[in-house]
Amino acid sequence: MLIDTHCHLDFPDFAEDLPAYVARAEAAGVGRMVTISTRVARFADYAGIAERFPSVWCSVGTHPHQAHEELDVTAGQLVALSRHPRCVAIGEAGLDYHYDSSPRDAQARGLRTHIAAARETGLPLVIHAREADDDMAAILREEMGKGAFSAILHCFTAGEALAMTGVDLGLYISFSGILTFKTSENLRRIARMVPRERLLVETDAPYLAPVPFRGKRNEPSYVVETAKVLAETTGVGFDEVARITTENARRCYWKMDHAAPLAQRA
Structure with a gap:
């Protein structure tokens, strides 16, 4: 089994036939998917998708692109919404x-608010970091000094220094379809440096489809292709990469294994 640790099933790209995308993922051996929040104001949409499909889970939070729109969201509100099963x-x-x-400054403020919520709940923080390596590393080190929290550097494309900072702080490093691109040799080099117990795979669907689907709409079933390249990159078999990344995802997203099945929630 594989787990797509990061996708966006609420996006319009999937609106026409979402059940088919979920079914294709399950048929490909992707047993669980996490659809990721970009706006707290739309949490009901993410939760609704997760309630429809037993293999789908969700998060709650504000993407840095929308940070200025939701600066009034407090850590307490995030904590309260995260109690959804x-x-x-x-x-x-x-x-x-x-x-x-x-x-x-709005992005940094929002990030710190989310860190506080992750620290309080024990749930992992899904981190978006693009061309902000030094500031991200500084904030993570400072905030970790205030109290430990779990986190994922998602869709990792940053430099070696941020990857190693993440590893030093006990974070997970998640690789997307970018790992499969011909131009991503440096990223594959970094992937070889990450301890196996910290590796995750994702699609970030509908974006960043891996080779051989590059240029097409990405979907959770395609995480298999990223896992194949991660296996080649790290020198272990595909089945072993599937086992490692699935175990890591279940440990990171620990609440998956502690929630009652959907059928028991009427």
Whole structure:
């Protein structure tokens, strides 16, 4: 089994036939998917999808692109919403200096709010980091000094220094379809440096489809292709990579294994 640790099943790309996408993922051996929040105001949508499909879970949080729109969201509100039985993570939150869609101070403020919620709940924080390595590393080190929390550096494309900072702090490093691109040799080099107990795979669907589907709409079933390349990159078999990343995902998203089945919640 594989777990797609990060996708966006609420996006319009999947609206036409979401059950078919979920079914294809399950048929491909992707037993669990986590659909990730980008706006707290839309949490009911994410939770609703997770309630429809036993293999789908969700998170609660504000993407850095929307950080300035939800600065009034408190850690307490995140904690309260995360009590939903299908919510297994906080985020995604972080820093994106590539697009700078939100002021950088708003992004940092939002990130710290999400860290506080992750610390209080024990749920992992899903971190978005793009072209902000130094500031991200500084915030993570400072906040970890205030009290430990679990986190994932999702869709990792940053440099070696941030990867090793994450490893030093006990974070998980998640690789997407970008790992399969011909131009991603440095990323594959970094993947070889990450301890196996910290490796995760994801799609970030509908974006970043892996080879051989590059350029097409991404979907959770395609995480198999990323896992294949991670296996080649790390020099272990595909079945072993599937076992390792699934065990890591279950340990990280621990709430999955502690929630009652959907059928028991009427």
